Amino acid sequence: MNLSGRLIDAFLALEQTRRFAVAAERCHVSPSAFSQMIGRLEAQVGARLFDRDTRNVALTAEGQAFSVGAHRIADEIRATLSGVKDRAALGSGRVAIAAPPSLASDWLAAVLAEFRDAHPGVTLRLLDVVSDRCLALVAAGEVDFGLNAQRGNDLEFDSSLLFQERFHLICRGDDAFAGRRSIRLRDLRGRPFVQTVRSGSVWQQTQPWLAKAQVHDTGFEVSQFGTLAALVERGFGVSLVPATALPLCRRQGLVDVLLDERAAWRPIYRVQRRGRTLSAAAQALRRAISDGVPSALRRPASRR
Amino acid sequence: MNLSGRLIDAFLALEQTRRFAVAAERCHVSPSAFSQMIGRLEAQVGARLFDRDTRNVALTAEGQAFSVGAHRIADEIRATLSGVKDRAALGSGRVAIAAPPSLASDWLAAVLAEFRDAHPGVTLRLLDVVSDRCLALVAAGEVDFGLNAQRGNDLEFDSSLLFQERFHLICRGDDAFAGRRSIRLRDLRGRPFVQTVRSGSVWQQTQPWLAKAQVHDTGFEVSQFGTLAALVERGFGVSLVPATALPLCRRQGLVDVLLDERAAWRPIYRVQRRGRTLSAAAQALRRAISDGVPSALRRPASRR
DNA sequence: GTCAATTACGTTCTCCGTAAGGATG
DNA sequence: CATCCTTACGGAGAACGTAATTGAC
16 A cells, blocks of 8 residues: 655654644644644554544554554665665765776776775775676676776677777887887887787787787787786886886886877777666766876877 | 655566566556656655666666665565554454453453454453452553443543443342342341442442441451352351352352342443543454343443 | 634645657667 | 657646634643
8 A cells, every 4th residue: 555654754743742733843734734644644554543632642552553663664764765865975885897907906096095085985896807808797787887998899888988098118228119209010020029918908909010010929928017027127028018007017127118109099998788877886986987087198089 | 755655666566577567557557657656766765776778677776775675665564554454453452451350250251252252363351350440440541441330530531331230139048038039128127248348339339228228237348259159158148249240159059139129220331531542452342342241231221 | 712633625736647759679 | 660668748636725613621
């Protein structure tokens, strides 16, 4: 049956005040309307809940029985509503995102930390995964959204460009390239190269360029940028890394040189499941991430 | 805030069916109305609860959070309503009544037993007390109503005559009265009398008569009719008892003789607190008691 | 007579249904 | 184009407020 929270409130007000007039005022209605509300409630419950005359108001036996339930119902409604509103106000909730290790390890971690400080009640979860896995996680709903260098198909995913970044060559300080402000792809011909794993987007994006430039592939395929940097430092070769991954590659004796090539931009998309509304917390984090893009990278419309 | 049970039901229906059309039918409204209901619910909750397009319906993160509370609210409403309705239907509840021992010990016990068999869920409580205490219990609300030979004042109590009964003399089988069909008060002059306690209504009612008839007061004042009978049997004297108490006085060697006196009727009133609504169970018991009055006594209007 | 709850009645607003609109596959 | 959710709009009924009535002290 239909039983509105308003009538529950009316009941509780009258139970507490034992005065129609006072309870009516508390419920912001006229005494007349309040009297009718109690009447409706009793009709819906199917029992007289209050014994009353012009002087006294008291619960009947059925009213006492109903009172227990009314309190419980009111508490549940309050708790439920405040729970949802709390989430909406970012007082609670949880957000899970997926991002490539290059982002996750430095820039994104900083953004997340800032978000955590602003909204301590929200539980954050970050999965640093390679491109393919990122899309799978989004599709499965295991993360609210992902940051990824690949868009994913438009039927299943909703993607928007977050920013684009350039690549940098990392090499030893005593390398021939070390003094240059920038290089071109063709400059790399014949140079020994160490690379990231094939399942990562960096490999997938740079491989065609490197093949065309005819670099010397040393066969190294590592998953960590730190490992990559160590290999470069030890003289196994040079490598190309996206700008956001540079902090992970900083080492004594290593330098980076901008790859100045019109086509050599790496896009980072926000990818979410099509038709899926983001939770309030996820929306807030999404905005925080957008706002956290360094101004140097914030020119998504300029290049594509 | 106002949150009607109807919208909760709508939410649960849609959560389960994942189809607006089906859920609408289950709620007995048109698809259009149902869509509006979900919209209203989302507005009141302050968050989008379902992601939906023309093909799929799925809970949002807030919807999932709300779902937990919605189930609890619905359960509480169901339990509360059914609890009260159960009481109204006499499936549960409790009734306490007070009655004089003469009634309680025999006739009333039979009525209660019948009531218990008809409504096993209702817990019955019977207090066999003397007249003054009966009124006190009713006034204090410790019993739902009382059966009593005294009305109590009309400001505090609401009394109605249940029946009137006659008195009987009990004496030994070898007593001079034993063979008579009836006696008058004046016949008792000089006879040794044993009596019930002064706080009981029998004493209060019969004492004036006995004093006027100049019986011989032996000084015995007992509270149990069984004790009274034993004293009569042992030859301490005779006594007057109301008709309903006769079963308690039956003994080998004892007989009873009707007291045929126009004024010698004992009224039994149903007494309840003024302005107090009886619980459903109490109302039913009250009716059962009225209906259980033996036809021999059922002539309340004839004498007063 | 006074105060408090209820009833009467007119108004407002909510809520539903029919019908048109729009999105999706 | 078929299906399903949504919006538009109009009517029925619910709910409220003002004012008159009843009832208790």
